[in-house]
Amino acid sequence: SKARPAGGAKILVAYYTRTGNTRVIARQIGRARGADIFEIQTANPYPEDYAEQVAVAQQQRDSGFEPPLAATVPGVKSYETVFLGFPIWGMTAPSVIRSFLSRHDLSGKTLVPFITHGGYGLGESLKVLADHAPGARLIEGFSKQCDQERETLEQVTGWLGRVDVPG
Numbered sequence: 001s002k003a004r005p006a007g008g009a010k011i012l013v014a015y016y017t018r019t020g021n022t023r024v025i026a027r028q029i030g031r032a033r034g035a036d037i038f039e040i041q042t043a044n045p046y047p048e049d050y051a052e053q054v055a056v057a058q059q060q061r062d063s064g065f066e067p068p069l070a071a072t073v074p075g076v077k078s079y080e081t082v083f084l085g086f087p088i089w090g091m092t093a094p095s096v097i098r099s100f101l102s103r104h105d106l107s108g109k110t111l112v113p114f115i116t117h118g119g120y121g122l123g124e125s126l127k128v129l130a131d132h133a134p135g136a137r138l139i140e141g142f143s144k145q146c147d148q149e150r151e152t153l154e155q156v157t158g159w160l161g162r163v164d165v166p167g
């Protein structure tokens with residue numbers, strides 16, 4: 001646990017990322033507020049392949065599955081404020097965010113979302129937070145459009161189709 005101003009509230013920054021966009025924001029919040037940082041991870045890794053990941057994410061979203069977490073936050077009770085970060089997947093929060101909220105009691109805490117998306121907005125994600133952390137004080141957070149893996153892959157595929165090299 002990092003040093004923080006005397007009398008300051010204890011802050012946790014918990015985030016999930018696949019391609020690193022959300023991590024950039026998490027680290028900046030951590031630096032600026034002297035907060036503890038926790039990377040949310042699934043016990044079983046998701047597919048590396050983008051198309052496979054989209055299919056898994058959609059299946060887990062539609063079935064309401066909560067994938068097991070690799071680890072939980074030690075001493076979550078001691079935090080007064082939780083910044084919670086994630087990308088938008090299939091117009092909502094990734095399933096692992098529901099797992100996280102089910103496994104950590106955030107009642108009485110201030111919950112501040114920070115969300116990255118590929119251009120289609122926040123979808124159902126704020127409702128997921130309200131439903132799965134009903135005792136938390138959910139305040140307006142931060143959101144930002146970021147690079148999309150799909151777009152990068154399409155552009156690279158297009159470019160490679162035009163590259164005239166042996167092999």
Ligand SMILES: Cc1cc2nc3c(=O)[nH]c(=O)nc-3n(C[C@H](O)[C@H](O)[C@H](O)COP(=O)(O)O)c2cc1C
Pocket residue numbers: 016017018019020021022023053054057086087088089090091092116117118119120121145146147148149
């Ligand atoms: C499985 C999957 C589903 C996605 N679905 C959406 C979506 O519904 N709307 C959207 O705007 N972006 C969508 N994206 C794009 C991500 O939200 C965006 O690239 C985000 O910044 C990724 O954050 P990260 O680098 O922290 O993983 C999706 C990405 C993935 C991998």
